[in-house]
Amino acid sequence: MPTDEALRMARDAGLDLVEVSPMERPPVCKIMDYGKHKYLQSKKEKHKHHEQKIKEVRMRPKTDVHDRDIKLKHAREFLLEGDRVLFSMRFKGREKFHRDIGHAAFKEIVEAMADIAKVEQPASMLGMRMTMTLVPLKMPPPKKGHGGAGALAGKRPKKPRSEGDAGGPSAEGKQPFGDTVLGGVQLPDPQPTAASGEPASS
Numbered sequence: 001m002p003t004d005e006a007l008r009m010a011r012d013a014g015l016d017l018v019e020v021s022p023m024e025r026p027p028v029c030k031i032m033d034y035g036k037h038k039y040l041q042s043k044k045e046k047h048k049h050h051e052q053k054i055k056e057v058r059m060r061p062k063t064d065v066h067d068r069d070i071k072l073k074h075a076r077e078f079l080l081e082g083d084r085v086l087f088s089m090r091f092k093g094r095e096k097f098h099r100d101i102g103h104a105a106f107k108e109i110v111e112a113m114a115d116i117a118k119v120e121q122p123a124s125m126l127g128m129r130m131t132m133t134l135v136p137l138k139m140p141p142p143k144k145g146h147g148g149a150g151a152l153a154g155k156r157p158k159k160p161r162s163e164g165d166a167g168g169p170s171a172e173g174k175q176p177f178g179d180t181v182l183g184g185v186q187l188p189d190p191q192p193t194a195a196s197g198e199p200a201s202s
Contacts, residue, residue, distance in 0.1 A: 052084060079113065085117070119132065
């Protein structure tokens with residue numbers, strides 16, 4: 001149907017005309033509450049799980065206490081963020097004959113991290129490198145969204161709109177989200193007065 005007629009239907013219903021498939025010919029639009037639509041999208045995004053990564057913390061048999069404490073601090077931060085931590089200790093030369101140093105150091109790490117992590121892969125030697133993997137005991141809660149559609153939810157006044165009233169969250173030409181809101185906001189083609197139904201002046 002003509003854009004003007006669709007805009008009029010959206011205004012009569014107190015809703016927005018939103019372009020959902022701009023690449024189609026003709027473009028596909030829906031009459032909906034744009035603020036509620038974006039709010040529901042933001043809620044779905046909040047429930048996405050953290051993408052777990054593996055962070056490596058490298059050590060040496062002769063790493064001093066101060067440096068080790070700094071490394072353990074970083075490892076704790078990684079675990080609290082929901083990531084796995086791979087501890088690796090590289091031996092050089094005759095150090096490989098003192099694997100007990102590595103096992104003792106890794107045992108202390110497990111005890112220090114016992115409140116937030118557990119062993120996924122125990123200490124094992126491969127060539128000149130000893131490794132151990134810890135995983136968090138629980139995943140962190142999803143992070144809250146910043147601004148976005150949630151800020152619009154429930155805040156759009158449901159007042160009658162005149163034929164020349166642009167309305168919508170982007171009445172001044174701003175477009176805070178990826179969708180194109182046609183409820184007097186912004187059209188895919190350069191027709192600045194399509195919302196009002198009046199021809200554009202040259």
